[in-house]
Amino acid sequence: MTVEKTKRSGPSGSALVAIGIFLSRIAGLVRDRIFAHYFGNSVFADCYRAAARIPNYLQNLFGEGVLSASFIPVYSRLIAQQNEEEAGRTAGAVGAILALLTAVLVLLGVLFAPFMTTLFAAGFTGPKRDLTIRLVRILFPGVGVLVMSAWTLGILNSHRKFLLSYAAPVLWNAAIIASLISYPEPTHLNSFTVWVTWGNVVGCVLQFFVQLPTVLQLVPQLRFILDFRSGPVRMVLHSFGPIFMARGVVQISAWIDSQLASYLPTGSMSSLTYAQTIYLLPISLFGMSVSAAELPAMSSSLGSEEEIAAALRKRLSHGLRQIAYFVVPSAMAFLALGDIVVAAIYQTGRFTQKDTYFVWGVLAGSTVGLLAGTLGRLYSSAYYALRDTKTPLRFALVRVTLTLVLGLIFGLKLPWVAQLLGRLLSHVVHHPVWAGVDPRWGVAGLTASAGIAGWVEFYLLRRRLETRVGKVDFGVNDVSRLWLAAAIAAAVAYGIKHAIPFVTRAHFHPVISAVVILGPYAAAYFLMTMLLRVPQASTLLRRVGLRR
Numbered sequence: 001m002t003v004e005k006t007k008r009s010g011p012s013g014s015a016l017v018a019i020g021i022f023l024s025r026i027a028g029l030v031r032d033r034i035f036a037h038y039f040g041n042s043v044f045a046d047c048y049r050a051a052a053r054i055p056n057y058l059q060n061l062f063g064e065g066v067l068s069a070s071f072i073p074v075y076s077r078l079i080a081q082q083n084e085e086e087a088g089r090t091a092g093a094v095g096a097i098l099a100l101l102t103a104v105l106v107l108l109g110v111l112f113a114p115f116m117t118t119l120f121a122a123g124f125t126g127p128k129r130d131l132t133i134r135l136v137r138i139l140f141p142g143v144g145v146l147v148m149s150a151w152t153l154g155i156l157n158s159h160r161k162f163l164l165s166y167a168a169p170v171l172w173n174a175a176i177i178a179s180l181i182s183y184p185e186p187t188h189l190n191s192f193t194v195w196v197t198w199g200n201v202v203g204c205v206l207q208f209f210v211q212l213p214t215v216l217q218l219v220p221q222l223r224f225i226l227d228f229r230s231g232p233v234r235m236v237l238h239s240f241g242p243i244f245m246a247r248g249v250v251q252i253s254a255w256i257d258s259q260l261a262s263y264l265p266t267g268s269m270s271s272l273t274y275a276q277t278i279y280l281l282p283i284s285l286f287g288m289s290v291s292a293a294e295l296p297a298m299s300s301s302l303g304s305e306e307e308i309a310a311a312l313r314k315r316l317s318h319g320l321r322q323i324a325y326f327v328v329p330s331a332m333a334f335l336a337l338g339d340i341v342v343a344a345i346y347q348t349g350r351f352t353q354k355d356t357y358f359v360w361g362v363l364a365g366s367t368v369g370l371l372a373g374t375l376g377r378l379y380s381s382a383y384y385a386l387r388d389t390k391t392p393l394r395f396a397l398v399r400v401t402l403t404l405v406l407g408l409i410f411g412l413k414l415p416w417v418a419q420l421l422g423r424l425l426s427h428v429v430h431h432p433v434w435a436g437v438d439p440r441w442g443v444a445g446l447t448a449s450a451g452i453a454g455w456v457e458f459y460l461l462r463r464r465l466e467t468r469v470g471k472v473d474f475g476v477n478d479v480s481r482l483w484l485a486a487a488i489a490a491a492v493a494y495g496i497k498h499a500i501p502f503v504t505r506a507h508f509h510p511v512i513s514a515v516v517i518l519g520p521y522a523a524a525y526f527l528m529t530m531l532l533r534v535p536q537a538s539t540l541l542r543r544v545g546l547r548r
Contacts, residue, residue, distance in 0.1 A: 017289035020166025027173035040350025045270035051135030055143035070239035088221025106144035142201035175203030275362035282330035287374030298385035332486035344514035365444035369451025402453035410445030485528035493521035
């Protein structure tokens with residue numbers, strides 16, 4: 001029996017997702033660069049970032065991650081069985097239920113914005129809190145539209161229309177960019193912040209409606225009816241609960257970071273967001289792209305239990321190698337050359353070189369769990385394809401517990417921890433050891449803590465899945481070669497950075513510095529992986545047409 005019904009292979013699907021995400025992320029980086037130019041690490045930047053994060057929890061809970069994992073496996077199976085009528089009814093019913101639920105939650109979010117602000121940014125007081133509440137009320141309806149955009153993404157992905165769904169956020173970013181460059185009085189930061197927030201809402205609407213015509217064309221049997229009795233709809237709702245809880249647990253982890261950051265000095269919240277924008281780029285480009293393309297493919301697998309397990313092992317092995325090949329050098333670049341990366345993206349206007357070094361520290365903390373976070377996405381997709389939603393939930397609970405404990409220690413209490421370590425080292429070396437740490441660096445402690453918890457979750461996901469489908473061909477030797485290649489490439493780039501002093505002079509544009517330093521880094525990494533006979537290097541060479 002044929003194991004897979006799809007004609008389009010996983011790699012081509014992941015490439016389309018990567019292209020779409022790349023376009024949207026580049027637009028996002030342009031957006032953030034312009035935002036940093038006008039707002040820097042000011043109190044207004046903190047207000048906007050906090051306000052944007054609060055309704056964003058709604059999008060993450062009901063949006064792409066949860067809806068894709070619960071809806072796509074059921075809908076893709078109906079398509080694979082060529083049951084178009086049932087597929088249309090299921091898509092319409094899920095869309096109607098989601099629209100009703102989102103409308104209620106948006107209304108509650110607008111009404112209870114003060115409570116939401118206290119819940120997610122308790123450290124904000126006075127005018128800072130008042131402005132954040134106002135921005136939250138503006139943003140909530142727009143994010144509700146983005147949740148419906150996740151519904152269109154689920155349909156498009158199931159039909160293998162990856163490019164449109166992942167490139168649509170370009171319009172959202174474009175609307176925000178337009179609002180940033182069109183405001184006549186950019187020095188009036190209070191009203192400017194409100195103006196940009198309205199631009200955000202306009203972008204949300206554009207992102208949804210650009211996808212809708214294609215959805216209506218792909219699903220001619222689409223009917224928006226509240227139907228809770230349909231078998232496929234019940235399957236989606238049955239999966240939605242545990243996945244929602246698992247995603248909710250992950251959002252609790254993000255909430256912990258946001259809440260703790262609100263108690264740290266001004267600039268901590270915005271710096272956390274600046275760093276996460278960069279940190280999420282490889283996760284989105286490589287982790288999300290592969291996972292998003294593989295989920296409908298794995299969900300469409302047909303055959304015996306052994307055949308399905310073999311198909312999952314093959315796809316996991318290929319996907320994990322794809323992800324690691326690109327994520328490992330990304331993590332090394334953020335750690336060793338993060339100042340170059342941050343300066344190229346943000347350093348302009350109110351965003352100074354001092355801000356660059358601080359965001360680099362936060363970004364370096366994020367690299368602790370970068371590989372685990374991207375690989376874990378693919379393992380979670382495999383569980384969802386097997387209709388197992390409870391296992392990821394249990395392991396997500398472990399992750400959040402660790403994030404909370406470690407975040408309290410290395411985030412809020414970082415100066416105390418540093419002093420304690422200083423005393424211990426003083427006893428060892430018999431000499432006073434200075435361990436004074438600015439409390440702002442607790443943000444880096446937060447990101448590093450989340451990374452450690454992410455590795456624990458990844459290990460649990462991998463170990464449990466291999467007891468069900470067998471050992472996946474991907475291990476320590478594969479990853480160690482990539483880290484070796486990345487370390488050598490970083491040494492080359494670091495040497496260039498210090499051997500050519502003019503590269504880092506203040507008057508030299510940060511973007512040019514990035515080209516001069518990061519270009520050789522990428523070339524050296526590719527050359528080393530070729531010499532170490534990493535298969536993905538040869539595959540990449542063939543894809544760009546340099547080798548037959």
